[in-house]
Amino acid sequence: MRARFSTTMADLLRTDERTALVLADIGPLDLVAGEPAEERVVNVGIREQTMIGVASGLAMAGLRPFVHTYAPFLVERPYEQIKLDLSHQERGAVLVSVGASFDAASEGRTHQAPADVALLSALPGWRLHTPGHPDEVEALTRAAARTDDRQYIRLSTQTNPEPWPADGAIHVVRPGTGTLVLAIGPALASAQGAVKGHDATLAYTATPVPLDRAGLRELAGQHERVVVVEPYLEGTTAHEVAAALRGRAVDVEYVGVGRTEQRVYGTPADHARLHGLDVAGVRARLLARSRPPRPGGPGA
Amino acid sequence: MTTSPPLTSRLPDTLLRNLARVTGDDKHDPAARSTLDVLWVLHEHVLQLAPWESRDRFLLSKGHGPASYYAVLATQGLIPESWLDDLAGFGSPLGHHPDRLLIPPVEISSGSLGHGLPIAVGLARGLEVARAASRVFVLLGDAELDEGSNHEAIAVAGRWSLGNLHAIVVDNDSASLGWPGGIGARFTGEGWTSTDVAGSDHDAIRRSLSAAGDRPHVTVVRTERKGS
Numbered sequence: 345m346r347a348r349f350s351t352t353m354a355d356l357l358r359t360d361e362r363t364a365l366v367l368a369d370i371g372p373l374d375l376v377a378g379e380p381a382e383e384r385v386v387n388v389g390i391r392e393q394t395m396i397g398v399a400s401g402l403a404m405a406g407l408r409p410f411v412h413t414y415a416p417f418l419v420e421r422p423y424e425q426i427k428l429d430l431s432h433q434e435r436g437a438v439l440v441s442v443g444a445s446f447d448a449a450s451e452g453r454t455h456q457a458p459a460d461v462a463l464l465s466a467l468p469g470w471r472l473h474t475p476g477h478p479d480e481v482e483a484l485t486r487a488a489a490r491t492d493d494r495q496y497i498r499l500s501t502q503t504n505p506e507p508w509p510a511d512g513a514i515h516v517v518r519p520g521t522g523t524l525v526l527a528i529g530p531a532l533a534s535a536q537g538a539v540k541g542h543d544a545t546l547a548y549t550a551t552p553v554p555l556d557r558a559g560l561r562e563l564a565g566q567h568e569r570v571v572v573v574e575p576y577l578e579g580t581t582a583h584e585v586a587a588a589l590r591g592r593a594v595d596v597e598y599v600g601v602g603r604t605e606q607r608v609y610g611t612p613a614d615h616a617r618l619h620g621l622d623v624a625g626v627r628a629r630l631l632a633r634s635r636p637p638r639p640g641g642p643g644a
Numbered sequence: 645m646t647t648s649p650p651l652t653s654r655l656p657d658t659l660l661r662n663l664a665r666v667t668g669d670d671k672h673d674p675a676a677r678s679t680l681d682v683l684w685v686l687h688e689h690v691l692q693l694a695p696w697e698s699r700d701r702f703l704l705s706k707g708h709g710p711a712s713y714y715a716v717l718a719t720q721g722l723i724p725e726s727w728l729d730d731l732a733g734f735g736s737p738l739g740h741h742p743d744r745l746l747i748p749p750v751e752i753s754s755g756s757l758g759h760g761l762p763i764a765v766g767l768a769r770g771l772e773v774a775r776a777a778s779r780v781f782v783l784l785g786d787a788e789l790d791e792g793s794n795h796e797a798i799a800v801a802g803r804w805s806l807g808n809l810h811a812i813v814v815d816n817d818s819a820s821l822g823w824p825g826g827i828g829a830r831f832t833g834e835g836w837t838s839t840d841v842a843g844s845d846h847d848a849i850r851r852s853l854s855a856a857g858d859r860p861h862v863t864v865v866r867t868e869r870k871g872s
Contacts, residue, residue, distance in 0.1 A: 364773075366766075383773055389803075391796035394762040398800070401766020404701075404751070405774055409766075425793070429763055432753050434745060520855065 345499040346442055348478035350375060352400060352485045353410060361369035362487055362607040364407040371442075372410045393419045396425035396437075396637070403435040408489055414448075415441035415498070416457040423463060431467045436492040439464075440485070444530070445576055445601050446615035455535045458601040460578040464496050467552045471495045471512075472553035474529030475574055479507035480550050500532035502574065510550040514559035520545035523630065524567040526585075528552050528561065531575040531599075536617065537623035538630055542570075552581050557588035564594050573626055574600040578619075625634045646870040648756020649844055651677070656719065664717035665728040666738075678816040678843065678867040681714040685849045686781060686812070687720050693749075698707040700778050701767060703752045706785040708816070714738050722749040744771050758791025760784065761811060765797045768809040768860075780854070786827060789836065798865055801860045802835030809860040810853060811836075814843070818870040830851070831862040843867035 348373045355378050356363045356619050364384040367373055368391060369620050386392065388395050392413065399409040406464050411418065418441045419426065429439050439606030443462065448455035457624040464470050471493065475481045481499060487510075488495045514526065517536070527535035539546050545561060549556060552574070564570050570589070575583050585596055601619050608614070616622040620629060651660060663680065667705055686702065703712055711731070717723045723737075737746040740756025748826045756833040764782035771778050784794065801809055813827050823830065827840035836859060839852040842864050852863040 364770075386804075388796070388800050391800065393758075393793040394796035394800055397759060397768030397793065397797065398769065400774075401763040401768070402745055404763070404767045404769040405770025405776070405785065407770050407773065414869060425762070426760065428753070433763075486667025557750055 345478050345481045345501070345503065347476065348481045349412075349485060349497075349499055350439060352482045354487070355439065356489050357384055360408075362406070363407045364402050364409045365464070366399045366402070366409050366411045367394055368392050368413050370414055370417070388492045390518035391469065392422045393425050394502050396422045397429050400433055400435045403437055403492075408436065408438070409493070409601045410438045410440055410485075410488075411559070414441075414443040415460050416443070416455060419460040419463055419496075420457050424446065426464070430494055431469070432470055438485075438487045438495045438497065440497045440499060446497050446612050446619070447486060447501045450609045452609060453475075453605055453607075456518045458577045459580075460498065461496070461552065461576045465583070468497045469494060470553065471551065472498070473510065473551050474498045474500070475510055476504040476532050476548070477507035478503070478531045480510035483510045498529070500530045501577065502533065502616075504530060504532045504536075508532075508548050508550065512549075512551045512556060514547050514549045514556040516563070517546040517548050521623045522567060523569045523571060524563055525630065526570060526572045527570070528574045528581060531621065533571040534621055534623050534626045535573045538626035539542055540611055540629075542630060544630065553584060555581065555584035555588060557584065560585065562586040563594070564592060565588055567594065569595040570597075571630060572596065572598045573599060573621070575601065575621070577601050597629070599626055645663045651680070654844060654846060655680065655696060659715055661685060661720045662725060662728055663711060666714050671803045677712055678785075678870070679706070679709075680715070681843045681846065681867075682783070682812055682814060682863075682865045683712055685846050686853060687716050689850050690853045691781070692788040696774060698778055701751050701780045702743065703760045703764050703767070703780070703782040704750070704754055705752075705764075705782050706757070706758070706788050708785075709756025710738075710740070713742065715748060717747070723747060730809070731832055748837050757785075757788040758793040758796045761801075762797040763793050764809060764835055765801045765804070765806065766809070768801070769804060771808060772806070779810060781810045781812065782848040783812040783814065785818065786813055787818040787820070788820055789823070789827065789830065790814065790821070796863065798831055798836070802831075804832050805835070805858055806860045807858040808858070810855075811851070811860065811862040812865060813862060814865045816867045828862060831860075836860045836862050838862045838864065840864045840866060850863045852871045
């Protein structure tokens with residue numbers, strides 16, 4: 345995804361004079377180096393507060409800034425700048441992160457921000473994308489270059505085998521009965537494995553905020569239970585799902601990244617297993633109708 | 645510091661009347677009006693706002709205590725004087741911190757400290773990319789400089805040689821831990837040029853704000869100590 349973002353960004357910088365890229369020493373610093381578009385790639389050094397302020401100022405001057413770095417440094421460190429310099433000022437920007445949830449498992453907690461989508465969803469009007477495939481990254485990046493709003497594109501090293509349309513809608517991957525499994529972004533790969541041999545319906549979206557509420561409401565009406573498999577902090581999607589299903593008597597549960605800080609390194613696969621986001625974990629939750637509390641998990 | 649000449653000898657009556665309308669107070673305590681002189685000189689003599697599309701930009705970063713700013717905007721005809729009579733009332737466009745969406749000529753909403761200068765750096769860079777001749781002015785307080793985000797932005801502006809960027813720091817000695825060695829040194833060390841002026845010296849303020857070069861410039865405006 346990161347490579348596709350870079351090639352797409354390079355093309356946009358060359359072909360659309362409105363496009364700018366703001367970096368803080370991380371990412372494709374030499375993109376379009378030596379070309380006329382180079383002046384629209386700005387590196388502020390390791391200064392993430394100013395990175396967001398600079399993006400706001402570039403937007404004031406009529407540019408369309410993309411801002412790119414590691415998720416914790418992009419969302420958590422300058423959160424007030426995002427709230428004020430972008431949202432409150434009503435200035436547009438596209439934040440593009442790498443290091444989704446536990447992608448940086450071996451780096452430890454400092455490089456992990458599973459709450460990024462929850463934090464940004466607390467601000468009004470943002471469109472938050474969690475693409476599951478490089479093709480979706482390219483589609484979302486190109487679409488974001490054409491607007492003036494505030495968007496977040498969360499790149500991950502976890503990918504799904506096939507791309508789906510990144511058009512904001514919920515798509516049925518596999519029809520079924522009884523349980524509706526809604527997989528968000530790169531969580532689809534595990535969900536696909538988990539529903540094998542099970543009669544659940546599997547659906548997908550690359551855009552959890554704003555969620556395709558009408559789509560979910562219609563699909564949920566044909567099922568008695570909804571299981572949301574989300575690649576970020578467990579429960580993040582709950583307020584969107586609650587709004588979509590208001591007044592509906594349907595059992596909803598969430599499988600995502602637990603709140604407990606896991607003081608272990610290892611690989612993303614290790615952490616997927618730890619949080620129950622691997623095939624076996626999702627399958628276990630799918631089959632467990634009684635929802636027992638998980639040790640160390642939310643509600644434990 | 646020596647006592648400044650009275651405000652009435654250097655500022656127009658209309659401005660002082662408008663200030664009294666905002667504050668409901670006609671005593672004009674100079675210590676509480678630290679930004680009034682420089683805001684007046686900037687708007688009356690320096691900022692070029694026509695045509696609006698290619699105007700100079702003024703960003704009030706120190707959004708706390710904006711009474712002087714509102715009085716200057718009204719006196720310049722940029723907002724209706726009638727707005728001054730309802731500061732921070734429900735439905736009033738003028739709050740204790742300005743909101744750019746409620747006050748059309750205001751460039752940024754402010755109140756939380758340390759946001760204006762980084763935005764100004766991005767704006768100045770963006771206007772350079774757009775080959776625009778507009779200058780960017782941003783006003784901060786000496787205590788606001790405590791916020792680390794300013795020091796990020798000071799370094800970036802210096803390294804990018806943003807000659808179209810002018811910072812104004814109103815120094816009423818309100819930073820709790822002070823700035824030993826002076827405020828200007830925080831900027832010149834990062835490649836800016838700097839001028840210290842007295843708040844009552846309108847000619848010196850005007851000259852400093854009109855400085856042109858290939859580096860960003862800061863005008864440190866010394867005013868009477870807060871609370872003195």
